[in-house]
Amino acid sequence: xxxxxxxxxxxxxxxxxxxxxxxxxxxxxxxxxxxxxxxxxxxxxxxxxxxxxxxxxxxxxxxxxxxxxxxxxxxxxxxxxxxxxxxxxxxxxxxxxxxxxxxxxxxxxxxxxxxxxxxxxxxxxxxxxxxxxxxxxxxxxxxxxxxxxxxxxxxxxxxxxxxxxxxxxxxxxxxxxxxxxxxx
Numbered sequence: 410x411x412x413x414x415x416x417x418x419x420x421x422x423x424x425x426x427x428x429x430x431x432x433x434x435x436x437x438x439x440x441x442x443x444x445x446x447x448x449x450x451x452x453x454x455x456x457x458x459x460x461x462x463x464x465x466x467x468x469x470x471x472x473x474x475x476x477x478x479x480x481x482x483x484x485x486x487x488x489x490x491x492x493x494x495x496x497x498x499x500x501x502x503x504x505x506x507x508x509x510x511x512x513x514x515x516x517x518x519x520x521x522x523x524x525x526x527x528x529x530x531x532x533x534x535x536x537x538x539x540x541x542x543x544x545x546x547x548x549x550x551x552x553x554x555x556x557x558x559x560x561x562x563x564x565x566x567x568x569x570x571x572x573x574x575x576x577x578x579x580x581x582x583x584x585x586x587x588x589x590x591x592x593x
Contacts (some may be wrong), residue, residue: 411562415576419471426475427468433479434464436478437486447493450507450556456489507556514552514562516589517545523582537562549587551577 438445439536447453460482465479495502513524513534526533534552541562548564550572555561563572577583 420423422471423468426478429475429476430464430467430482433482437482441486441490445489450496451558452492452507453489454557456485459485470484509579509581510556511554512551512577512583513554513560514549515582515586516551517547517549520582520585524553529554529560534560550589553577553580 424583444453446457463478463481463485467473467475467481473481492502496507511523511527513520513527513529519531519534524531537552537560538549539566543562543564548566549562550565551563553561553563563576565571571588572586574583574586574588577586
């Protein structure tokens with residue numbers, strides 16, 4: 410029966426710590442800005458997961474105490490702000506904290522060597538093509554495995570504007586994309 414019920418005191422502590430951590434999270438998110446929970450890089454994702462872990466451990470377990478949980482949140486937000494600032498000012502630092510986006514489909518053809526390096530299966534890519542409403546491979550100018558793990562699909566219908574090659578800046582194997590003329 411102890412697995413299902415609880416005495417009032419631990420339940421009250423869950424409420425108090427949840428409310429306190431919630432407000433601490435709001436304050437720190439406001440101070441850190443909109444990037445706080447972005448998925449722009451693998452580092453951002455790791456910080457987001459870490460913040461969730463801190464929240465869960467402080468709210469649901471008797472230790473760590475509330476003050477330690479708030480301090481842990483503050484340190485994670487400070488690290489995220491610091492790394493984001495360093496990434497903006499240093500290409501070397503940005504390269505060491507981020508994966509590079511990778512071209513996995515170009516001109517309607519799957520680039521299986523790059524898919525393997527990104528650890529993306531054909532079924533993963535097909536799912537993303539369907540989500541993007543691609544009706545035929547020939548519509549796809551490029552598909553990119555982004556730094557976040559998402560797949561971007563750049564496609565067009567007959568007569569649409571062609572892909573600007575600037576969108577492939579910094580993408581591994583971007584040279585394999587060949588601009589196609591607009592078909593009318």
